[in-house]
Amino acid sequence: MADPESPVPEYHPRIKELPETDRPRERLAEVGASGLSNAELLAILLRVGVKGANAVRLAEHILTHKGGLPGLHRASYADLCAVKGVGPAKAAQLQAALELGRRIAVSSPEERTVIKSPADAANLLMYQLAALDQEYLFVILLDTRNRVMGKPFEVYHGSLNTSLIRVGEVFREAVKTNAAALIVAHNHPSGDPSPSPEDVAVTRALVEAGKLLDIDVLDHLVIGHHRFVSLKERGLGFSRE
Secondary structure, three states: OOOOOOOOOOOOOOHHHOOHHHOHHHHHHHHOHHHOOHHHHHHHHHOOOEOOEOHHHHHHHHHHHHOHHHHHHHOOHHHHHOOOOOHHHHHHHHHHHHHHHHHHHHOOOOOOOEOOOHHHHHHHHHHHHOOOOOOEEEEEEEOOOOEEOOOOEEEEEOOOOOOOOOHHHHHHHHHHOOOOEEEEEEEOOOOOOOOOHHHHHHHHHHHHHHHHHOOEEEEEEEEOOOOEEEHHHHOEOOEOO
């Protein structure tokens, strides 16, 4: 009986045995990367499959085994090596591609980003925070024109709790750089960005501290698996609920 976790329960032709119109690299050249499925894009990175399963079939197995792209994003090198048919070389290729994607997502263009909406701020951190397996709190500093001052930075990780977070740490860099405002963002490793009572309490404490320091706390974002919630939009911690 075939191993249910194996990517090779039945025969699949090798990529070079497929018609050119079905080969991922040829399809990318013809229709562009956006026209390919997740499995086809992953197959291009893998380059080759394993005995009895071509690269596309192996890619489908990896995506199923890891829970799709979000799970692949969160997987460590060791996690990938443990998937049948992957091994160290393919795991390294996938980790390198994911890291390049992360660096592109957080890189700052020469022209400073202007934050006009919660989505603008969330986009700066969504890729990075969605992959983390514990809570991290990041801060985005802004000038008087809501332009981002430098890269978002981590100030805390662990369970978000008013008794543990030092408000001074959140504002330290803002005071040092004379920032006019800031946005805080943290992730929910569960993937559900619904704010908790502790999230609201932390927000309220930060907003009050900001008033004393004359530094506006514009928003607190909770980021899940490629979703986010703005506490400012919901009036949580910024006004009477």
